[in-house]
Amino acid sequence: MAATLLTLQPRPVDPSVDHGIQAIVAGAAPGETCNTDLAAGPWEFDARPGYGPGSSMGDVIPTGAPRQGELPAEYREASEEELDRRIRAAKQTLGDRVVVMGHHYQREEIIVHADHTGDSFQLAGFAQQHPDAEAIVFCGVHFMAETADLLSRPDQAVILPNLAAGCSMADMASIDEVEECWEQLAEIYGDMDEADADGLVPVIPVTYMNSSAAIKGFVGRHGGIVCTSSNARTVLEWAFARGRRVLFFPDQHLGRNTAKAMGVPLAQMPMWNPRKPLGGSDEATLDDARVILWHGFCSVHRRFTTAQIDKARADHPGVRVIVHPECPMDVVDAADEAGSTDYIRTAIAATTEPTVFAVGTEVNLVQRLAAQHPQHEIFCLDPVVCPCSTMYRIHPGYLAWVLEGLVAGTVLNRVTVPADVADPARVALERMLAARP
Numbered sequence: 397m398a399a400t401l402l403t404l405q406p407r408p409v410d411p412s413v414d415h416g417i418q419a420i421v422a423g424a425a426p427g428e429t430c431n432t433d434l435a436a437g438p439w440e441f442d443a444r445p446g447y448g449p450g451s452s453m454g455d456v457i458p459t460g461a462p463r464q465g466e467l468p469a470e471y472r473e474a475s476e477e478e479l480d481r482r483i484r485a486a487k488q489t490l491g492d493r494v495v496v497m498g499h500h501y502q503r504e505e506i507i508v509h510a511d512h513t514g515d516s517f518q519l520a521g522f523a524q525q526h527p528d529a530e531a532i533v534f535c536g537v538h539f540m541a542e543t544a545d546l547l548s549r550p551d552q553a554v555i556l557p558n559l560a561a562g563c564s565m566a567d568m569a570s571i572d573e574v575e576e577c578w579e580q581l582a583e584i585y586g587d588m589d590e591a592d593a594d595g596l597v598p599v600i601p602v603t604y605m606n607s608s609a610a611i612k613g614f615v616g617r618h619g620g621i622v623c624t625s626s627n628a629r630t631v632l633e634w635a636f637a638r639g640r641r642v643l644f645f646p647d648q649h650l651g652r653n654t655a656k657a658m659g660v661p662l663a664q665m666p667m668w669n670p671r672k673p674l675g676g677s678d679e680a681t682l683d684d685a686r687v688i689l690w691h692g693f694c695s696v697h698r699r700f701t702t703a704q705i706d707k708a709r710a711d712h713p714g715v716r717v718i719v720h721p722e723c724p725m726d727v728v729d730a731a732d733e734a735g736s737t738d739y740i741r742t743a744i745a746a747t748t749e750p751t752v753f754a755v756g757t758e759v760n761l762v763q764r765l766a767a768q769h770p771q772h773e774i775f776c777l778d779p780v781v782c783p784c785s786t787m788y789r790i791h792p793g794y795l796a797w798v799l800e801g802l803v804a805g806t807v808l809n810r811v812t813v814p815a816d817v818a819d820p821a822r823v824a825l826e827r828m829l830a831a832r833p
């Protein structure tokens with residue numbers, strides 16, 4: 397789509413979604429949030445089961461999901477300015493002993509302290525660039541900290557400032573459910589390791605980066621591979637060169653959108669619902685399948701709809717609509733472009749003409765892009781402010797707590813992956829790194 401030639405006036409944008417939420421909840425600014433509890437500190441929810449307010453608040457959290465113990469009062473009660481000062485002071489004291497990673501979906505109040513920002517895989521790569529750091533403080537969610545632990549040195553501590561920062565999508569594929577699925581598929585396909593006359597095994601498991609280390613380990617043990625939203629097509633091509641079918645988890649939308657763009661018919665992409673026998677499918681359908689899609693989704697990206705795109709087009713003729721491939725298929729089809737967070741950032745940065753962008757991804761990134769590119773008008777497709785519930789669990793209070801812990805010689809909230817899981821998980825990651833278009 398051609399750039400919209402507009403006389404947009406550069407305007408300052410506050411990159412802080414938190415400030416916007418506070419103002420909306422206080423009635424000092426127009427707008428709507430999906431839950432007014434977002435104005436509270438995440439420690440209000442640490443002791444309760446559930447993902448907390450935000451996009452995943454309607455999802456069922458697995459029994460036994462990590463919880464965060466009580467954050468000391470001095471961090472809960474500190475002002476934004478005090479926490480900012482304490483984080484800077486602790487980082488200065490620690491120097492090169494610590495490196496702070498900030499995922500694009502983190503609050504601005506965290507991102508300002510990050511030594512590196514990026515998506516989950518970029519951040520794991522940055523962690524490898526700091527082999528001398530004693531600690532990697534990962535401001536993201538649990539599976540990201542696990543991936544950083546897989547790729548960092550054994551003596552480096554990977555710290556997740558709030559252990560309740562899981563990921564509802566990653567939680568939708570548990571290792572028990574995936575093992576059970578594999579057993580049921582083996583009853584249909586026979587020996588899962590035996591290649592046919594074309595040299596293809598019955599199924600290659602492919603997991604999105606947004607999955608637990610246990611799932612990555614499963615994939616590594618069964619000849620499979622990891623993918624990201626940037627390389628999903630390359631990885632599916634790798635898998636189709638080795639298997640007759642792909643079992644793709646946990647995100648059905650990334651799997652469907654990618655396979656559809658490769659020409660796989662929807663009829664050959666049955667869904668696997670782990671709560672139903674044969675995933676809710678049948679033997680004939682599974683026999684004909686090319687991609688078996690796990691019944692998982694991201695609750696942030698599932699909020700985007702074609703009605704929002706229609707409204708954006710009506711309100712802003714010529715608007716450029718870019719969405720993430722974790723969005724449902726009809727949304728991706730209705731958008732002008734779809735791509736990873738890195739794609740979205742690069743596409744906007746590369747646009748020189750003042751342009752109106754409607755973006756379908758997590759609101760913290762969209763707001764930051766709007767602040768970084770005041771020559772454009774950039775807004776989130778979803779008019780309701782609803783950040784990722786689990787990214788939201790990382791608040792400056794927790795970052796100050798873990799950093800001051802390190803200053804005092806205490807490693808808090810370390811995330812480690814046991815060796816029997818880590819070894820095959822690394823194999824799956826290495827296959828991804830070696831896969832070429």
Ligand code: SF4
Nearest residue numbers: 563564565694696784
């Ligand atoms: S944005 Fe979606 S996939 Fe990413 S951490 Fe949040 S729930 Fe998980």
